[in-house]
Amino acid sequence: MHAVYPLVLGALLFAIGLYGVLARRNAIAVLMAIELLLNAVTLNLVSFSAILRDRYGMGQIFTLFIITIAAAETGLGLAIVLLVYRQRATADLGEQRALAEPVEPVTADELSPRNVEAEVAR
């Protein structure tokens, strides 16, 4: 078999996953896209293992580890998503804006002694 076929398949799947992570707004949908990324990687590893005729089968062993960790990660990820959902009733990442850059940056003179006093007085 030509080595390009499996490797290009992996690369394209990775690109699709990348698009998914950036284009999706729902946390679970993003998680699915991350699974695609991981599968792209494992496909690459298995193909490299076959292409290299690796006597040690490192690619396949690595894949075994990735699949296991992906399962653990997905479980934990869904637990975190559920946690957020219970509090906010949404799994929409666009709504997760409590942590963000300050809307009006604090300026130097706002925190100068006099102005802090003024703000407190107000």
Add this chain to the structure above:
Amino acid sequence: MSHGYLSPTGLEIAFVLIGLVTLGSGLLVVTVKNLVHAALWLLVCMGSIAVEYLLLTAELLAWIQVLIYAGAIIVLFLFGLMLTRAPIGPTEELNVRHRWPALIVGLGAAGTLVTVIVQAYQHTWFDPRGAVPLGSGEALGTQLFKYWVLPFEVLSVLLLAALVGAIVLSRRGRDTEEAEA
């Protein structure tokens, strides 16, 4: 044996056809407007990758892929969808408003990676069925416990941590339900 793009072997044809299924279902996973459908397309995608593994003679991995990904992870996703009462019908809510940056990044990554790979491997052929048989459970297990004992043990500890962690995150007292109602 002569190699060429124009005289594909049966194995290559099978691989490419199933690869198209993989890519198509992958694309649907990230584009469909219905989250449950996305999870089901993910199942198709994972299943087709398992078949690709079989074609690459990674038998054990193919079965693990089916068991863990198709079996466990997709079920987890479906549970997650039900528990978050995700929109079951089609909805626009799933995607960010401006998708073109994502599209550019995706296409850019695809272009770069494919160029790199074609450049490096355009003259390489391999025969998945020849050479060392490594896909079997026996061979893989021997390698795993000969050379990768420490990572394997750490992995088992990691699974324990993930298990405990998921319980810690989700546990609620008996009376919480009433309080919420």
Add this chain to the structure above:
Amino acid sequence: MSILAASSTTATFVAPHVEFGKLSPMLIAFGTATLGILVEAFAPRKQRYGIQVGLALVGIAASFAAVLALAGTTASVVAQGSVAVDGTTLFLQGTILVISFVAFLVIAERKTDQNQDAFAAQGASVPGSAAERETTRRGWQTTEVYPLLMFSVGGMLLFPAANDLLTMFVALEALSLPLYLVCGLARHRRLLSQEAALKYFLLGAFSSAFFLYGAAMLYGYAGSVNLAVIAQHVAHPTAGSTLLYTGVALLGMGLLFKVGAAPFHMWTPDVYQGAPTPVTGFMAAATKIAAFGALVRVLDVGLGVNSAENVWRPVMQAVAIITMIVGGVLALTQRDIKRMLAYSAILNAGYLLIGVTSTTAQARAAVLFYLPVYGVAIIGAFAVVTLVRDAGGEATDLSRWAGLGRRAPIPAALLAVFLLAFAGIPFTSIFIGKFAIFQAALAAGSPDLVIVAVLASALAAFFYLRVVVVMFFSDPLPQGPTIAHPSIAVKTALAVAAFATVALGVAPSLLLHLANNSAGILAK
């Protein structure tokens, strides 16, 4: 036939030789964590907190003793090539353990907040609900946090020691997974905390995928994931090098994410702000040390050949410059102290990257010196933040800190020490660290980086000093935040941090000497 060959190998299967002695620091850490889970299962609820904290501290101390026992032994690669135990590894492991010990003292604090630690009694309950009040009244606590953090410590010990990409990945996940979820368990400001956990998790998983794709490409290039084998293939290339460079770029993205370098820093401010403050201190110090250790090993052992260096070095230098600019400039606009410290952490990652890109033994020694002194100071800074409290948790908005120096001179003075150290005032440990890094960079022939770093330091001095000015030269707020009286543990942690920051600035030679001795030895 081939199947017969496979079965004959299994017939002669010999159990692999594992060097338990050399691996003992991480084995002790993982063992302590597992014991902690058993305590969770069998110890009565009331005693769990005490047992868990004691167990964790004893475990860290025992692990540190193991590191000390290993110090001076010959550098070697153990566990079938998976782990390199050498001077650099042991120095970093010792540092991580000392930092973790101090961090655990702060994490276990209960006196500052009505006899409760910083974690929600039950992660999933609704803040302020009747159920939560009930669980709090009964004294339920999430004591699982301590074993989980011990798992993380174990991963951190393994991460800088990993000598192949597979082990490195497993260690990366072992250190990250527990942190993802502990981030979401803050008692106060639960929404922020959970949002931080979600963002950290998604971005962390995303960056792991990059790390893995890079590892896969290097495997394709070299036919092995072992760093030494990769180094051989880099030195004597057999295939085209585009695959190598793409692999290194992708792998680098994954590692730079953990390090918190721009443009992969996006998670840092959000996670540092949202996570429970003691955990933030732990992450800011220990994770950074482990991640830099791994970065140094990949670059110096796997890609330390001249031909490869010429390619990645300019890119990494660009990353260092962007990191310093982003950290320095954005810190100026922050009004939340935790967020400001997060940008300061990004800035410091930039300084450290200068040391990493210089790749001389001198630069490596400078990085090794910088990591512990920075780590101790940042833990101290976050520990002070835990003391300044409002009704709803910590008062992190800078405007609330006005006049703190008059109402609470000791915490304010301690924070001032740490901030002045970050600003690089002479006679502080971080000044010496910066000096060592800049000197090494000049010696390695990159004065441009040093110029940017000095400019960034000047900019940074401005926002560190601003906090000091607000604390000492403004009048106290009438309804200002209360200052909690911490327990002896936190007092000890603060004293150790402040003492180390000043003492290592005045008399740095001992640690410098140790760092110099450790940096020269990398097992290959």
